[in-house]
Amino acid sequence: MDLLIFQVPILMVQASLDGILLGILFALIAYGMALQWGVMNIINIAQGDLVILGGYITYFMYLSGIHPALGVIVAPAIMYFVGVGLYKLVINKVVDRDLFISILATFGISILFMQLMNFAFGADVVLANSEFGTTMLFNNSVTLPNSKIFAAIISIIFAIGLVIYMRKSKLGRAIRATAQNARAAKILGVDTEKVYAATFGINAALCGVAGALVAITFTIHPYMGLPYTIRSFMIVIIAGLGNLPGVAVSGMGLGVFEEFADYILGTEFRIGSVFMLLVLILVYRRFKLSKKREYLK
Amino acid sequence: MINKNIILYAAILIFGVVAPFVLPAFKVQLSILCILIVLALTWNIQGGEMGYNTFGNILFYGLGMYLCASVQVGMFFPLAEWTESGGEKTFVHTPSQFFQGMAYGLVVAAIVPTIVAGLIGYAILGLRGHYFAICTLGLGVAAGEISGGIEIIGAGQGFTTPPFPEVGDLEARGEFFYFLSFLVLVLTFISVKSIYSTRFKLILNAIRDNEDKAEAMGIQTMKYKIIGWMISAFFCGLAGGIMGGLVGYIDSTDVAFDGREMGVFMVLMAILGGKGTLWGPVIGATIFHIFKEGFWTFFLGWQYVALGVLIVVIVIYFPEGIMGWLREKYPERFGEVVDEADRKAQVELK
Numbered sequence: 028m029d030l031l032i033f034q035v036p037i038l039m040v041q042a043s044l045d046g047i048l049l050g051i052l053f054a055l056i057a058y059g060m061a062l063q064w065g066v067m068n069i070i071n072i073a074q075g076d077l078v079i080l081g082g083y084i085t086y087f088m089y090l091s092g093i094h095p096a097l098g099v100i101v102a103p104a105i106m107y108f109v110g111v112g113l114y115k116l117v118i119n120k121v122v123d124r125d126l127f128i129s130i131l132a133t134f135g136i137s138i139l140f141m142q143l144m145n146f147a148f149g150a151d152v153v154l155a156n157s158e159f160g161t162t163m164l165f166n167n168s169v170t171l172p173n174s175k176i177f178a179a180i181i182s183i184i185f186a187i188g189l190v191i192y193m194r195k196s197k198l199g200r201a202i203r204a205t206a207q208n209a210r211a212a213k214i215l216g217v218d219t220e221k222v223y224a225a226t227f228g229i230n231a232a233l234c235g236v237a238g239a240l241v242a243i244t245f246t247i248h249p250y251m252g253l254p255y256t257i258r259s260f261m262i263v264i265i266a267g268l269g270n271l272p273g274v275a276v277s278g279m280g281l282g283v284f285e286e287f288a289d290y291i292l293g294t295e296f297r298i299g300s301v302f303m304l305l306v307l308i309l310v311y312r313r314f315k316l317s318k319k320r321e322y323l324k
Numbered sequence: 325m326i327n328k329n330i331i332l333y334a335a336i337l338i339f340g341v342v343a344p345f346v347l348p349a350f351k352v353q354l355s356i357l358c359i360l361i362v363l364a365l366t367w368n369i370q371g372g373e374m375g376y377n378t379f380g381n382i383l384f385y386g387l388g389m390y391l392c393a394s395v396q397v398g399m400f401f402p403l404a405e406w407t408e409s410g411g412e413k414t415f416v417h418t419p420s421q422f423f424q425g426m427a428y429g430l431v432v433a434a435i436v437p438t439i440v441a442g443l444i445g446y447a448i449l450g451l452r453g454h455y456f457a458i459c460t461l462g463l464g465v466a467a468g469e470i471s472g473g474i475e476i477i478g479a480g481q482g483f484t485t486p487p488f489p490e491v492g493d494l495e496a497r498g499e500f501f502y503f504l505s506f507l508v509l510v511l512t513f514i515s516v517k518s519i520y521s522t523r524f525k526l527i528l529n530a531i532r533d534n535e536d537k538a539e540a541m542g543i544q545t546m547k548y549k550i551i552g553w554m555i556s557a558f559f560c561g562l563a564g565g566i567m568g569g570l571v572g573y574i575d576s577t578d579v580a581f582d583g584r585e586m587g588v589f590m591v592l593m594a595i596l597g598g599k600g601t602l603w604g605p606v607i608g609a610t611i612f613h614i615f616k617e618g619f620w621t622f623f624l625g626w627q628y629v630a631l632g633v634l635i636v637v638i639v640i641y642f643p644e645g646i647m648g649w650l651r652e653k654y655p656e657r658f659g660e661v662v663d664e665a666d667r668k669a670q671v672e673l674k
Contacts, residue, residue: 070454070458072461117636117640120640121639121640124643125643126453126454126457127371127377127453127454127457128639128640128643130377130454130457130458131377131591131595131635131639132635132636132639132640134588134635135631135632135633135634135635135636135639136632136636137632138584138588138628138631138632138635139628139629139632139633139636140632141584141628141632142626142628142629142632143629146625146629253465257458257461257462257465260458264455293473295469295472295473296469296470296473298465298469299465299466299468299469299470299472299473302462302463302465302466302469303462303466303470305458305459305462305466306448306459306462306463306466309448309451309455309458309459309462310447310448313447313448313450313451314447314450316450317450322450322451322452
């Protein structure tokens with residue numbers, strides 16, 4: 028199999044391009060996770076399920092005859108309120124508590140979402156066909172579905188839009204202030220409760236956009252959420268919290284890694300290799316830090 | 325006090341021995357209960373006493389399951405052909421082969437996960453907090469996905485464990501697995517109890533409360549963390565091996581490395597009963613099992629919805645568990661502060 032890759036360079040180009048486009052999408056999800064991790068210090072295991080939920084919203088638009096590309100506007104609008112509702116119901120009770128409590132609580136939400144989606148939408152693998160066609164490159168040897176290019180462009184637009192929003196708007200400033208020091212922000216009159224709700228809502232909205240793009244480009248299934256959570260967690264820890272260019276680069280790197288793992292090891296080991304990569308990265312960082320007598324915390 | 329305890333233990337032991345004859349319809353349920361208690365007890369060593377919340381103990385459980393079945397088959401028949409035929413009747417274990425295979429299988433199922441726990445523990449027990457939790461979550465899922473791709477142990481179509489040979493009457497299978505799991509439960513309980521009465525437990529608690537200070541006191545925390553995890557893995561592997569035979573069928577993601585079932589059950593049971601106590605996991609597992617069976621029977625299809633809601637409710641509103649609640653209510657029973665004014669002062673200090 029290794030021989031195949033070095034002898035057929037076109038496969039490498041194909042896999043790399045696929046991986047980069049995929050990685051931009053991952054980076055968008057990871058961006059949402061980095062945002063809420065930085066502000067609320069919560070790791071949301073249900074992140075991937077929010078993505079899938081956004082995907083199903085798009086899928087239903089597609090079923091009712093609306094072009095699924097419009098899902099990138101409708102899904103985040105709905106998901107924002109889902110996120111705020113989730114915050115008011117559950118997350119606000121775990122914000123200041125032990126980290127494991129928040130992980131376990133969001134794990135419970137993840138199981139709940141998975142099962143409710145399974146009931147509501149069925150256990151079939153579905154996709155929303157955008158009928159964008161494909162682009163052929165290099166003498167028709169590399170095929171790129173236009174929907175993937177569309178997904179990458181939309182992801183970049185949303186990411187840049189959010190960066191500008193966080194820099195310029197009042198709420199963005201409040202969010203950044205809360206992330207730096209929640210107590211000081213409170214003293215200076217920031218309603219941190221509102222900021223937290225908005226942060227979780229924005230995160231869910233980003234997941235909604237990503238989900239719409241996933242539904243257009245790939246397939247969705249009620250139980251496919253957890254790999255997206257792990258991918259975004261991994262991207263954030265490779266990049267480091269608060270390092271946005273790093274998130275984009277490590278997202279693309281992960282996408283390329285996944286495509287290559289798919290070619291070399293076979294599709295059945297694709298998800299497994301993502302999870303193993305997470306373990307390996309954490310182990311690497313643990314040994315690197317332990318030389319300086321530090322640890323990941 | 326000592327007399328009371330002896331009476332309690334004797335009552336439980338007698339109940340355990342006569343239970344399959346008194347309640348013959350519930351033999352399988354009781355065996356599963358024993359396994360669940362073992363899992364909750366061993367999880368509690370990490371999550372409760374050591375403060376390292378792991379989602380990864382399911383790894384050892386699943387490893388034990390696959391190893392026990394593989395040894396049991398591989399000792400007498402070619403393993404690849406067995407899994408390919410899906411456990412059809414081409415190969416039949418004689419009774420002596422079955423029991424011999426099971427015995428060796430359980431030994432392997434206990435030892436290999438222990439070694440694996442030592443190696444993995446050396447690599448990842450240096451992580452703290454949520455990094456450790458997510459890393460172990462990743463380990464469990466990765467193990468499930470990878471074992472679902474390996475041909476020789478049945479890949480995606482699963483692994484049928486050897487059927488119970490035709491010895492004795494119809495009840496023999498249930499009784500055999502019940503007593504096996506009860507024996508493992510008794511062994512686990514005795515070892516955990518004796519561990520908890522030594523300095524080892526105090527070291528684990530010191531790690532939980534403040535690892536940096538424990539290290540500064542001269543405790544080699546890494547060593548104790550690894551040993552603690554290896555103890556867990558030993559009993560998890562045994563439990564998995566028995567469960568594989570009891571269920572009769574192993575599927576990588578649905579049975580062996582099932583993060584959505586056993587993987588989260590063990591965490592939930594320990595938290596429900598009370599983390600960091602000896603009896604908490606036992607009580608928690610029993611209550612959880614009754615609840616689960618009720619729900620799985622009467623609301624089939626909605627069980628994961630109920631599970632999700634249960635997890636959220638327990639961790640948000642009930643993180644101290646039943647033992648924690650009792651401790652708050654009757655502190656003198658736990659040998660805590662007896663003086664009422666003193667207790668109130670302590671509560672206010674919190």
